[in-house]
Amino acid sequence: xxxxxxxxxxxxxxxxxxxxxxxxxxxxxxxxxxxxxxxxxxxxxxxxxxxxxxxxxxxxxxxxxxxxxxxxxxxxxxxxxxxxxxxxxxxxxxxxxxxxxxxxxxxxxxxxxxxxxxxxxxxxxxxxxxxxxxxxxxxxxxxxxxxxxxxxxxxxxxxxxxxxxxxxxxxxxxxxxxxxxxxxxxxxxxxxxxxxxxxxxxxxxxxxxxxxxxxxxxxxxxxxxxxxxxxxxxxxxxxxxxxxxxxxxxxxxxxxxxxxxxxxxxxxxxxxxxxxxxxxxxxxxxxxxxxxx
Amino acid sequence: xxxxxxxxxxxxxxxxxxxxxxxxxxxxxxxxxxxxxxxxxxxxxxxxxxxxxxxxxxxxxxxxxxxxxxxxxxxxxxxxxxxxxxxxxxxxxxxxxxxxxxxxxxxxxxxxxxxxxxxxxxxxxxxxxxxxxxxxxxxxxxxxxxxxxxxxxxxxxxxxxxxxxxxxxxxxxxxxxxxxxxxxxxxxxxxxxxxxxxxxxxxxxxxxxxxxxxxxxxxxxxxxxxxxxxxxxxxxxxxxxxxxxxxxxxxxxxxxxxxxxxxxxxxxxxxxxxxxxxxxx
Numbered sequence: 001x002x003x004x005x006x007x008x009x010x011x012x013x014x015x016x017x018x019x020x021x022x023x024x025x026x027x028x029x030x031x032x033x034x035x036x037x038x039x040x041x042x043x044x045x046x047x048x049x050x051x052x053x054x055x056x057x058x059x060x061x062x063x064x065x066x067x068x069x070x071x072x073x074x075x076x077x078x079x080x081x082x083x084x085x086x087x088x089x090x091x092x093x094x095x096x097x098x099x100x101x102x103x104x105x106x107x108x109x110x111x112x113x114x115x116x117x118x119x120x121x122x123x124x125x126x127x128x129x130x131x132x133x134x135x136x137x138x139x140x141x142x143x144x145x146x147x148x149x150x151x152x153x154x155x156x157x158x159x160x161x162x163x164x165x166x167x168x169x170x171x172x173x174x175x176x177x178x179x180x181x182x183x184x185x186x187x188x189x190x191x192x193x194x195x196x197x198x199x200x201x202x203x204x205x206x207x208x209x210x211x212x213x214x215x216x217x218x219x220x221x222x223x224x225x226x227x228x229x230x231x232x233x234x235x236x237x238x239x240x241x242x243x244x245x246x247x248x249x250x251x252x253x254x255x256x257x258x259x260x261x262x263x264x265x266x267x268x269x270x271x272x273x274x275x276x277x278x279x280x281x282x283x284x285x286x287x288x289x290x291x292x293x
Numbered sequence: 294x295x296x297x298x299x300x301x302x303x304x305x306x307x308x309x310x311x312x313x314x315x316x317x318x319x320x321x322x323x324x325x326x327x328x329x330x331x332x333x334x335x336x337x338x339x340x341x342x343x344x345x346x347x348x349x350x351x352x353x354x355x356x357x358x359x360x361x362x363x364x365x366x367x368x369x370x371x372x373x374x375x376x377x378x379x380x381x382x383x384x385x386x387x388x389x390x391x392x393x394x395x396x397x398x399x400x401x402x403x404x405x406x407x408x409x410x411x412x413x414x415x416x417x418x419x420x421x422x423x424x425x426x427x428x429x430x431x432x433x434x435x436x437x438x439x440x441x442x443x444x445x446x447x448x449x450x451x452x453x454x455x456x457x458x459x460x461x462x463x464x465x466x467x468x469x470x471x472x473x474x475x476x477x478x479x480x481x482x483x484x485x486x487x488x489x490x491x492x493x494x495x496x497x498x499x500x501x502x503x504x505x506x507x508x509x510x511x512x513x514x515x516x517x518x519x520x521x522x523x524x525x526x527x528x529x530x531x532x533x534x535x536x537x538x539x540x541x542x543x544x545x546x547x548x549x550x551x552x553x554x555x556x557x558x559x560x561x562x563x564x565x566x567x568x569x570x571x572x573x574x
Contacts, residue, residue: 074315074534078532078533078534081530081532082530085528085529128537249523249524249529250516250521250524250534251514252513252514253514254514258511268323270322271315271536272315272319272512272514275369
């Protein structure tokens with residue numbers, strides 16, 4: 001995972017600001033406006049320079065989705081595609097990777113099959129994806145952990161995988177142009193945004209850290225009003241610039257709950273989840289009857 | 294044997310399939326589960342019959358591509374297949390005629406099986422159905438063989454097709470009667486009540502309501518081809534909405550664009566054209 005992000009980071013074009021504006025910029029000026037920040041885009045715009053889109057520094061983003069994935073469905077996979085399209089369309093971001101992090105068994109949710117299965121199914125589902133991966137770290141921990149801790153972990157992993165680290169906090173004049181620091185954003189459906197309102201489900205400090213330090217990409221879901229949820233919460237309102245609401249044009253309510261019920265009743269779930277996942281489920285006799293495991 | 298009491302069913306879906314999506318494929322799965330679940334039917338095959346180019350629908354790309362995409366989509370299905378007969382016809386063909394074509398084909402091959410001989414299609418010559426049916430009925434009266442009934446073709450559709458029966462001039466009254474009277478309809482719908490109301494308000498549909506099976510689709514799976522084409526024009530991802538092979542094929546051949554969406558603009562849809570032509574004569 002680390003190596004891949006490393007390679008992907010190099011692929012993101014982040015030219016020094018000076019070359020974009022056509023003049024020379026001294027290196028200490030450059031360190032004041034790191035190329036990977038959105039400042040450079042805004043500065044270029046303010047200078048009325050017609051910068052072609054791909055020359056502007058886009059902020060690299062990795063999307064992290066936490067959840068049961070019990071089992072993973074085409075709808076989960078769609079979240080990533082829709083979120084990526086949305087962020088690209090803003091012109092400010094370049095999505096360079098996606099992470100699926102299945103929840104720990106100790107979460108204690110009803111009907112949750114063993115993590116090793118949920119991880120294996122996600123891996124099979126992602127075989128044909130060239131940018132999303134499953135990460136079993138969360139599921140391998142001794143106990144269940146809050147989402148913010150998973151975000152912190154993956155963020156530090158991302159930083160560790162950068163091609164260099166020392167220049168980051170020192171801004172040396174002669175350090176090479178740094179690869180942009182990617183942002184890690186939590187990807188979720190609008191239903192998860194709503195759960196922020198549920199008393200005692202999330203710590204307020206965690207909600208704040210999630211939207212302030214990381215950011216949220218929230219995909220539409222029928223029957224939910226994400227704008228309303230944001231307006232109804234002071235914390236979310238304050239950081240609403242860091243909450244991206246993505247529209248899913250194709251209403252696609254493939255809930256894993258329905259999948260489990262259909263499987264329990266011997267009904268077909270073909271075309272709702274990848275074939276490889278269905279084959280795995282049959283092979284391991286998962287979800288064969290209600291209330292298994 | 295239990296199975297011989299069940300009626301064998303072949304599901305036939307007609308449509309543009311422009312392009313085929315996971316939702317189309319789901320219709321088959323839902324219909325099969327439902328029909329098999331009644332205990333009275335056994336679904337043995339599903340046929341996708343893409344409409345011919347002569348249909349003249351706006352944005353309809355060449356049947357050649359639509360057929361290939363459907364074949365890619367059903368490549369790893371054990372019971373779904375694509376039939377090109379309709380798409381190869383010069384003129385647009387009414388759905389009732391497509392149903393009849395497939396029913397007769399089933400009767401012919403069922404008869405061949407009864408004769409215990411392999412299907413006799415000598416290269417370069419297809420036996421005419423009329424000949425086959427004559428042979429068949431003669432043989433039946435001569436031999437007292439215990440046979441399984443011939444499989445029945447039924448039209449598989451979404452609620453939009455059912456409700457299109459109400460669009461003036463789109464369907465011939467006699468065709469609707471044939472479809473629900475002689476064959477049968479399996480209609481997958483989210484809005485079961487609306488569909489039931491529609492049936493109630495139509496004398497023809499009401500009369501044959503036992504031949505109209507409404508199947509509830511609990512999952513909102515609104516993957517319409519129109520939305521797929523729109524997403525493609527906007528450079529948006531269609532992954533996980535259509536089978537991977539279909540998505541790759543579309544990308545490789547750059548099938549859908551603003552230009553392709555303008556095809557047949559200003560042209561009257563074939564069934565409406567035909568109705569007008571008939572009214573004039």
